[in-house]
Amino acid sequence: MDHVSTIEATKAVVTLDVALPGIIWGWMITLNMWAKSIGTGVILVGAFLLSRHKKIEMPNLRWMMPLISFIFLNIFLLFTLLDLHQPLRMVNIFLHPHWTSAITVGAWMASLFTGLVTLMLAIGIFDAFPDFRRQCGLAKKVREKSSLYEKVFPFVVFLALPVTMYTAIIMAEASARELWAAPAELVQMLFAALMVGSASLILVSDKWSAEARKDLTLILAFSVAFSFTMYMGEYFFSFKAAEVEATLAYVHSGGSYNFQFWLAMTLGYIIPFLIAMGSLKVENRTMMKFAAVTTLIGLYLAKSTWLEIPQMIPLS
């Protein structure tokens, strides 16, 4: 810093203040949102595929869909818990719920959703592998109730939508961070789920019919295209809120977040879109798997950037 230089006469400068908090919601919350997108996304995309194709065309979908969902929902729940400074008090959300809080409503919905997905997973696994735990009493009971899967599934799909989007309501309630409070965030959450839901299923779709795989490619291409367009609008268009302008000006000026944002856009959106469009003409499974992996990485980076940048401006 050049101490000889002067500051403009109109510019006010803070000369004494306390240290400001840095990133408060960091990588654990990013991971939480990313994992939840996968957990709900595979259900939404799976439901769409099941409505358009026969089950025989996607032989492993019945158990693979709840398995992927179950794994990532548990990652989501685990990191939700780990991010708390008093994790053992998580039970207070159920004992002393405050219903104006989207955190409370979301926790209840996500817990119910995870419970139903667990039931679907148990039925799906025991049906798909009839010799697995054949003599086990619990397995027998689950196999007897196999039809529950189809009965529960519509409720799970219905619940997947608010579970996907409630984080946007939390963001909107975090009124100090105006960048998050954009209405577009609701739709971004939905597109994020479709992006990583289709990307995850692409990685396990080797034995599926070509038509089913083509649908997956289409979902990936459309979701990354729409989500990318919305990010560009949010990134470049002028906002009325002064704090959003300040946040974006901070990122526009360069630095690590600028690099991270464009890396996310390239990996998560531009590359998968180009590969998916190419694969719609001539299918290339290897490249589609590559696109699926870059989508998963890109979404994590995009979420991380968007989560952290509004926390960098001083609030008082």
Add this chain to the structure above:
Amino acid sequence: MKLGFLVDLNLCMGCKGCEIACKVENEVPLSSWRLRVKYIDIGTFPDTSRSFTPLRCNHCESAPCERICPVSALHYLPNGIVNVDSSRCIGCAGCMMACPYGAIYMDPESNTADKCTYCAHRIESGMMPACVVACPVEANIFGDVEDKTSHISRYITAHQGNIQVRKPEKHTDPKHYYVGGGNNTLNPLAHERIEGYGLFNNITHLETLGDPHHSILERFTAPIFGGHNDHLTNESFVDMPNDADETHESHEEGGHH
């Protein structure tokens, strides 16, 4: 009854007496503040001026922190104070994300959210908040804003047209007013934090939130088996060896980097 605060910035001289009184009264841990006084300079030498702005919780009538708290740890008292029940707080930091005024911190000792409560415990006993008592120029004015005969109501009436709140566009309806404030003093985006121009430097961001030694594992074990710093008392801090006294930096002029 609706308790409110008013700070006359024309009177405040930046002595930080209120800040210290708050720290002592509420045993606010190191690296945390319920109330702080910010210095802002404007102009070029020799035509410069310095303003002082005490900043604390605004006790909003429509408090975003109360709304987002998943367990009602943040709640309204009948007198309008937005209070914290630290025994219920889960430490999600949602309130820190919601408060437009950056008034909430994660207590590094209890690992729960905390903030100014207008000294609710003192109010209950019929006393004034510690910062009000400590102010040598009576720049802090506290009382019932719904009682037209109260000191604060009369002060507001006397200064009509010169009363401000922070970020009115947020529609939080703060119950914390300023007299003599302006864009520079009340809008955090109107001034810059330039490294090298502050009285202290390289302290712009805290590296950790809450207790830096509170590992993820300890978050689970501490409530059952006790934390690593449970044995510490105020006397422990007095007895601690202060290695900083022996560092090279402390011998340099100013001693702050």
